[in-house]
Amino acid sequence: MAMLYDRYSSIVYSVALRVLGDTGAAEDVLQEVFMQLWRNPGGFDSSRGNLAAWLAVISRNRAIDAVRKRRPDTDIADVIVSVEPDLAGDAERARAMEKVRGALGAMPSAQRSALEMAYFEGLTHTEIAAKTGEPLGTIKTRIRAGLLALRKAFNP
């Protein structure tokens, strides 16, 4: 577990910190995510994706739960993450970061903004539509198109 922590804690922590903006709360999420992995190693299905991607998604979701002050409503074992690039090593993650940032930079700002609000702030499409004054359908489309653009950056 110490080895896994040393390899992946920075992803888990940085995502939680980005969402929560508070180091103490981010540490709590970090602790919780690794405790979940410790208690239920079967929760992560290694045949269905890589651990780095899975931890990143679990960490983001738990951080959003904390922001929205709601109880986690999904079993971590139900969260299956399928991602193309290998994110296991620091070098691979550095390359991925470059590509993702490139893809985000290439997005129309309204689309990037909608995606970031949904992803990092945990706002629903309804909330984003209310906040931006844009139609609900447009927001939905932007969020999905934003996510697909990230995938496409790795499968041009």
Added chain:
Amino acid sequence: MSEHEQFDENLALFALGSLTGEERTLLEKHLEGCAGCRRELEQLRGDMALMAMSVSGPKPPVRARQRLLDAIAREPHRTSLSTRRAWWALAPWYAAAALALLAGWFWRQSDQLSQRVARLESQSAEQQAQVQQAREVVATLTATDALVVPVTAPNTPPQPQGKAIYVRNKARLIFVASNMPALPPQKAYELWLIPVQGAPIPAGVFKPDARGSAIVIHPPLPAGVEAKAFAITVEPEAGSSSPTMPIVMMGAGE
């Protein structure tokens, strides 16, 4: 718009945790039966993982590592957390137990069948041996190249001789004769069972071979007739329903 297209945008919202209410319930229901949408959901989560890669921040403080290791040290390592998982985790054991029971049952069935087969094989072998023995007896008795030697007291010329072996309750009769005189043309010997009561019963027509030997095996007879004697007459080849006098040979049961 197809059903999947309708769910496409909602899948992204669902992955992000933004979908609520009826839309969420509908999608969850659809996901249960749609492998394609489940796969797309997994890929959307992959996209979310990529989004996480855009973040770079400070490493977690050293105390966080120690805090985690301390918490782990305090907690016994459990391999299952949710009851649902626990059930699935136990499924192989249930399956193993069921298999063991089945195996036991099959073994018992197999054992019983083996015993039965062994019994039948043994019976069959016994019967085959009996049949073989009977065939050999009959083959010896009826062999055309058999050397048939009447054995009599010295200085006694060979006499016509017959022996009837009769099992009353099974209505089985075997008659063996030797030194029978040659017959006139179109004639045959006929064996008669003389019952204690009633008329003689035909018990087979036979012609001796060149050496005067003959055998009658299991002629059709009514069951349970008590025999007083056996007699032989000369009859037309087709046999008669009642003996034609004279009686050429006769013997009474003891």
